Every structure is written in C-alpha cells, then in structure tokens.
Amino acid sequence: xxxxxxxxxxxxxxxxxxxxxxxxxxxxxxxxxxxxxxxxxxxxxxxxxxxxxxxxxxxxxxxxxxxxxxxxxxxxxxxxxxxxxxxxxxxxxxxxxxxxxxxxxxxxxxxxxxxxxxxxxxxxxxxxxxxxxxxxxxxxxxxxxxxxxxxxxxxxxxxxxxxxxxxxxxxxxxxxxxxxxxxxxxxxxxxxxxxxxxxxxxxxxxxxxxxxxxxxxxxxxxxxxxxxxxxxxxxxxxxxxxxxxxxxxxxxxxxxxxxxxxxxxxxxxxxxxxxxxxxxxxxxxxxxxxxxxxxxxxxxxxxxxxxxxxxxxxxxxxxxxxxxxx
Amino acid sequence: xxxxxxxxxxxxxxxxxxxxxxxxxxxxxxxxxxxxxxxxxxxxxxxxxxxxxxxxxxxxxxxxxxxxxxxxxxxxxxxxxxxxxxxxxxxxxxxxxxxxxxxxxxxxxxxxxxxxxxxxxxxxxxxxxxxxxxxxxxxxxxxxxxxxxxxxxxxxxxxxxxxxxxxxxxxxxxxxxxxxxxxxxxxxxxxxxxxxxxxxxxxxxxxxxxxxxxxxxxxxxxxxxxxxxxxxxxxxxxxxxxxxxxxxxxxxxxxxxxxxxxxxxxxxxxxxx
Numbered sequence: 387x388x389x390x391x392x393x394x395x396x397x398x399x400x401x402x403x404x405x406x407x408x409x410x411x412x413x414x415x416x417x418x419x420x421x422x423x424x425x426x427x428x429x430x431x432x433x434x435x436x437x438x439x440x441x442x443x444x445x446x447x448x449x450x451x452x453x454x455x456x457x458x459x460x461x462x463x464x465x466x467x468x469x470x471x472x473x474x475x476x477x478x479x480x481x482x483x484x485x486x487x488x489x490x491x492x493x494x495x496x497x498x499x500x501x502x503x504x505x506x507x508x509x510x511x512x513x514x515x516x517x518x519x520x521x522x523x524x525x526x527x528x529x530x531x532x533x534x535x536x537x538x539x540x541x542x543x544x545x546x547x548x549x550x551x552x553x554x555x556x557x558x559x560x561x562x563x564x565x566x567x568x569x570x571x572x573x574x575x576x577x578x579x580x581x582x583x584x585x586x587x588x589x590x591x592x593x594x595x596x597x598x599x600x601x602x603x604x605x606x607x608x609x610x611x612x613x614x615x616x617x618x619x620x621x622x623x624x625x626x627x628x629x630x631x632x633x634x635x636x637x638x639x640x641x642x643x644x645x646x647x648x649x650x651x652x653x654x655x656x657x658x659x660x661x662x663x664x665x666x667x668x669x670x671x672x673x674x675x676x677x678x679x680x681x682x683x684x685x686x687x688x689x690x691x692x693x694x695x696x697x698x699x700x701x702x703x704x705x706x707x708x709x710x711x712x
Numbered sequence: 713x714x715x716x717x718x719x720x721x722x723x724x725x726x727x728x729x730x731x732x733x734x735x736x737x738x739x740x741x742x743x744x745x746x747x748x749x750x751x752x753x754x755x756x757x758x759x760x761x762x763x764x765x766x767x768x769x770x771x772x773x774x775x776x777x778x779x780x781x782x783x784x785x786x787x788x789x790x791x792x793x794x795x796x797x798x799x800x801x802x803x804x805x806x807x808x809x810x811x812x813x814x815x816x817x818x819x820x821x822x823x824x825x826x827x828x829x830x831x832x833x834x835x836x837x838x839x840x841x842x843x844x845x846x847x848x849x850x851x852x853x854x855x856x857x858x859x860x861x862x863x864x865x866x867x868x869x870x871x872x873x874x875x876x877x878x879x880x881x882x883x884x885x886x887x888x889x890x891x892x893x894x895x896x897x898x899x900x901x902x903x904x905x906x907x908x909x910x911x912x913x914x915x916x917x918x919x920x921x922x923x924x925x926x927x928x929x930x931x932x933x934x935x936x937x938x939x940x941x942x943x944x945x946x947x948x949x950x951x952x953x954x955x956x957x958x959x960x961x962x963x964x965x966x967x968x969x970x971x972x973x974x975x976x977x978x979x980x981x982x983x984x985x
Contacts, residue, residue, distance in 0.1 A: 445879060477882030489873030494895040503891065507882060555881065 390461040391418040398455035411670050412619045422593040426606030429616035435599045439565050444472045478508040481556035485568035487548035491540035497551045498536025504558040523554040546577035567599045615639050618678040625704035635706040637683045685710050719971025725964025733780035740774035744931045754947045764949035775931035776957050782932040787913040793851030795905045798858025806866025823856040836924040846925050865897035899976030910965035933958045
C-alpha cells in the first residue's frame with residue numbers, strides 16, 4: 387500500500403456525448419500524485435483541467451463521461467467502487483475547494499454548521515462534538531474570534547474569510563488529497579497570497595497532497611513540486627516546477643512563460659509589447675489533426691500537422707509531447 | 713399598497729382568527745350546539761345576541777367563534793398535507809429527473825386539469841362527510857402548484873455552487889435535498905402555502921355548503937351558510953356573519969401570503985403573477 391501512489395491516473399479519456407457526436411474533451415491524461423506531494427495542473431480555460439478533477443472524484447455528469455483509462459486511489463479503481471464507497475471517499479479522503487467562495491457555501495445555514503456537518507457526515511460525531519470541532523477548524527484557518535464566527539452566515543463574511551471557511555470544510559476530516567480548483571481566482575491579490583500560504587502550511591502539517599488547478603503558471607510553480615501543462619485536452623509537458631521556468635521544452639509552455647510580465651523586463655516598463663500566443667484555443671469539436679497546438683505554433687512543420695506526438699521522457703527528467711522538443 | 717402594510721393587516725387578521733379559534737370555549741356565550749331555545753328563534757343582532765340567533769334559537773356569535781376552530785383546522789392541516797406532498801414530489805422529481813420526473817409531471821398536469829373542488833367532491837362522496845374525510849379530500853387535491861414551484865426551484869438550485877460543493881464533499885442525495893435544497897426554496901413554498909390555506913378555508917366552506925363537509929348541527933362557517941340559505945331575506949344576519957368570517961380569514965391569509973412574498977422574494981415585487 388505504502389509504495390503505491392496516492393492517486394494515479396492512466397490514459398484518462400473524457401467523452402463529451404452529444405446527440406450527434408462523441409468527441410474526447412480530454413485524452414490520454416496520465417499522472418500520479420504521491421502522499422503529501424503537491425502537483426499542479428495548468429492550462430487555459432476549457433483545456434479540460436476542471437473536468438479532469440471532477441473525474442478524479444467520480445462526479446462527471448452527462449453529457450460528460452469517462453471513455454477510457456483508469457483512476458486509482460490507493461491502488462483501488464475509483465470508477466469500480468460502489469456509489470456509497472465513492473461517497474465515503476469524497477470529503478473524507480479527497481476534498482475539494484472551489485474557485486467561487488461566494489457561491490460554494492450554502493447561503494441559508496451558518497458557516498459553523500456547514501463545517502460541523504462534515505464531522506457528522508464522515509466521522510459519526512454528534513452535533514455537540516461536531517460544533518466544538520467546527521470552532522477548532524475555524525481557528526486552524528486563522529479566522530479571528532471563531533466561536534462567534536461559527537454563527538455567521540456566508541453573506542456576513544468577506545471573500546477571503548469565505549475561502550478560509552471552504553478550506554476549513556475541505557480539511558475538516560483530514561483528507562489525503564486536496565483538489566484546489568482555481569482557489570484564489572476570485573480573490574484580491576493580497577488575500578490570494580495569504581490563502582495560498584495558509585493552504586500550503588495546513589497541508590504540509592497534515593501530510594495532505596495537493597492537486598492544484600489553475601491558469602496561473604507562476605502561482606502553481608510557486609506552490610507545487612511538479613507541474614503538468616495541459617493544452618486542448620492533453621498534457622503537453624510535465625516537469626519539476628523549478629525546471630519549468632528555467633528550461634521548458636514545449637512551445638506552448640514557452641509561450642505561457644513569455645506572456646507573463648516580469649518586474650524590470652522591457653515589457654513591464656512599457657517599452658515592448660508583452661508577448662502573446664497567437665490565435666485561440668480550438669473548440670472541442672474541431673481539434674486539429676496531429677499536434678493540437680500546431681496551428682498556433684511557430685515551430686510547426688509538416689509532421690506536426692499529420693502525426694500526434696507522443697509523450698517522451700526527457701533526459702533532464704520530465705515528459706514532453708512535441709516532435710521538436712529541445 | 714405600501715411595503716409591509718399587507719403583511720401587517722394580513723398577519724393581524726390571521727392572528728385574530730387563530731386567537732378566536734384557540735379561545736373559542738371562553739369567548740363563546742353559549743354552547744354552539746346544545747343551547748338551542750326556540751323562545752329566542754331568529755332574534756336580530758342586539759346587546760344580548762351580538763350576531764343574532766338562528767331558527768333554533770342558537771347564538772350565531774358563539775357558533776361563528778366555534779366555527780373558526782373547524783375552518784382553521786381544515787385550512788392549516790390540509791395545506792400542510794398538500795405542502796408535504798407537493799414538496800416531496802417536486803423536490804425528488806427535479807433532483808433525480810428521468811422517468812420519475814416524467815411521472816410526477818404527468819400527475820401534476822392531471823391534477824391541474826381537474827378542478828380541485830370537483831376532485832375533492834368525488835373523494836368526499838366516497839369517504840362520506842366529516843372532518844377527517846374533509847381533511848383527506850382537501851389535503852390530496854391541492855398540491856400541484858407547490859409541486860411545480862418545488863420542482864422549478866430544485867432545477868435552478870441544483871446547479872448552484874454550494875449544491876455541487878455538497879456533492880463533492882460526500883453528501884448523499886437525501887442530505888443534499890434536506891440541508892441544501894429545501895431551506896433555499898422555503899420562501900416561495902411558504903407563500904404558496906399561506907395562499908393555499910385561504911383557498912382551503914374557502915373549499916371547506918363550499919363543500920360544507922353543498923352538504924358534503926361538516927354536517928349540521930356542528931358549526932362550520934360553510935354549513936352555517938348552507939343552513940341560512942332559506943332565511944336570507946327574512947334573517948340576513950344568519951348568512952352575513954359566517955360569510956364575513958370566511959371573507960376576513962381568507963382576505964387575511966391572502967394579504968399575509970402577498971406580504972410574505974414581498975419579504976421572502978424581493979424579485980417578485982416587480983413581476984407579480
């Protein structure tokens with residue numbers, strides 16, 4: 387048990403079933419996360435990172451479904467587990483926090499009750515113990531005066547506070563994996579830093595692995611040990627996060643890095659334009675043949691238009707899906 | 713009408729009706745059924761007989777006061793039954809969808825197609841008159857609007873972030889319905905329920921008037937009206953006071969429902985149905 391990874395995804399394909407057609411929204415996605423590890427999934431909107439996360443916890447709904455591949459949690463295939471066992475994993479062993487702390491809390495119940503519910507649901511506590519634990523959980527995410535805040539309703543709290551409450555709910559049962567789907571996108575930049583710091587510290591203390599999903603390469607590289615970059619439903623590059631800025635191998639990753647403003651660079655001073663990636667992400671229905679990035683790629687050649695590249699192992703460690711990788 | 717006025721007037725009228733119903737034995741001057749005295753038959757309203765007396769010499773005031781108990785019991789209990797049925801069906805149909813949703817929708821449409829009073833009449837005809845069969849008949853025939861509202865609310869609520877979040881956190885279906893969906897749709901359900909109580913009071917009066925509800929000599933407002941029918945020209949007070957009681961109670965409930973809607977659902981102020 388101990389040497390098998392916490393979660394392992396192999397050749398995951400997610401189908402989008404329309405009445406007329408079946409297209410793969412996500413294809414050939416494989417990665418593994420060990421206990422206590424931090425792993426980042428980066429990509430533009432619509433590249434399939436959020437539905438990959440939903441697939442991990444077995445919550446894909448029609449028209450989306452898993453077409454192929456396996457997801458193993460502690461060596462057990464999640465899709466094969468009975469519904470009740472899947473549900474017992476969710477929130478207890480695998481927890482998730484969301485992009486919008488505004489809408490992810492139930493507006494009609496006090497936040498303390500929403501935290502306490504987790505202890506009642508997964509740990510079989512009675513409400514009195516659960517409420518006590520809820521106060522402790524709020525204190526652990528550094529909400530001031532937690533014994534008073536537990537009685538507050540979500541609308542009485544600021545965005546940062548709500549996200550702290552979400553983290554308290556997610557970490558309530560001491561999960562082994564925390565999936566953070568754009569956890570700070572809706573927050574102010576200063577609050578963002580605090581929340582990320584909090585999340586990272588709490589997970590490090592408890593040995594909780596993090597799967598962080600974001601469009602923000604800088605943020606992910608800062609939090610995670612390893613990063614996978616997704617483009618149009620495929621992982622195009624997977625590297626240690628320290629390497630990715632130093633020597634990325636895929637033109638798309640390079641494009642993402644070039645489009646980040648840097649302090650002191652000519653672009654930041656307004657002398658040159660910030661570089662961007664030409665074109666837009668193709669829609670799921672008309673992914674191009676060959677390498678999916680080829681229409682936007684400056685280095686594209688004939689082979690890129692006809693043959694889809696495979697993931698190749700790099701000498702320096704890491705994986706890349708490109709015919710012309712450095 | 714100014715915001716809150718309808719709530720206050722409606723609430724006061726309804727509270728008065730409840731108060732009268734609860735305290736009926738102390739408020740009434742005489743026993744509503746037993747104290748018949750033909751010496752006092754058909755007395756007009758006076759200081760002794762506030763609302764006058766009927767053909768058997770019974771005090772109309774005491775009978776109206778006791779009638780509040782029956783009318784309100786029927787209104788509240790039958791509407792509660794309706795709400796429970798409607799919410800259960802609507803919530804599960806909206807949440808699970810599929811064949812169950814189709815089935816519930818069909819049933820709702822069927823109920824909406826048959827006038828509920830006619831349906832209640834048919835049930836009363838089978839069960840016979842009396843308070844219990846009245847509660848059953850009215851409780852089973854008026855849930856379709858509640859069901860529609862509950863289903864529509866569920867459909868929009870189940871895609872809310874917090875419902876998705878609950879699913880991700882391992883909540884079961886039942887727990888999601890009870891802790892996440894139900895409390896969030898309670899506003900409109902309460903409004904519909906209050907308005908429904910008003911129509912249940914009216915339906916009780918109508919059924920009793922037709923002789924299928926509460927049978928004389930027990931004092932329900934509807935049965936009093938029914939008895940008073942023949943003396944409407946000679947002794948109008950026999951019908952005026954029970955009629956007024958029905959009118960004020962139903963008006964109170966409707967105003968209360970409207971007022972609650974303003975408070976619980978701010979959007980409806982601009983788009984009243």
